Amino acid sequence: MKLRIEYPDGVVRCADREEAEQIYAENVDIDHDGGARCLILETGTGRDYVVSYAVGWEEDTATDRDPSKLAGFAPASDPARILP
Incomplete structure (x- = not known):
């Protein structure tokens, strides 16, 4: 995985x-x-990638300093149960 903040x-x-x-x-x-x-994540300034068996996407309107919505997930949580 190669990612950037936004x-x-x-x-x-x-x-x-x-x-x-x-x-x-x-x-x-x-x-x-x-x-x-x-999966390629592309912008006008570059490309990053993610390798996954499944993917979901949600626009985040919080600031970069706010905690992630995923930060409170317990280890080994079932994403199908937690995410819509």
Whole structure:
């Protein structure tokens, strides 16, 4: 995973084949045969990526200094039970 604090005017998309192959080559522990997907987070200033089996998105209107809405999750919490 390669992330930054914010993505103004960001776009989330599936990586194309070439991008996915490069990400898998740089991260040899990823089980891409097991269904992992590469997602590209793109802005006008650059690109980052996430490798995931599932993804959800929520716009955050809080400031960068506010605690994350996910900060209170207990370890090994079931996201399907917690997230809408």
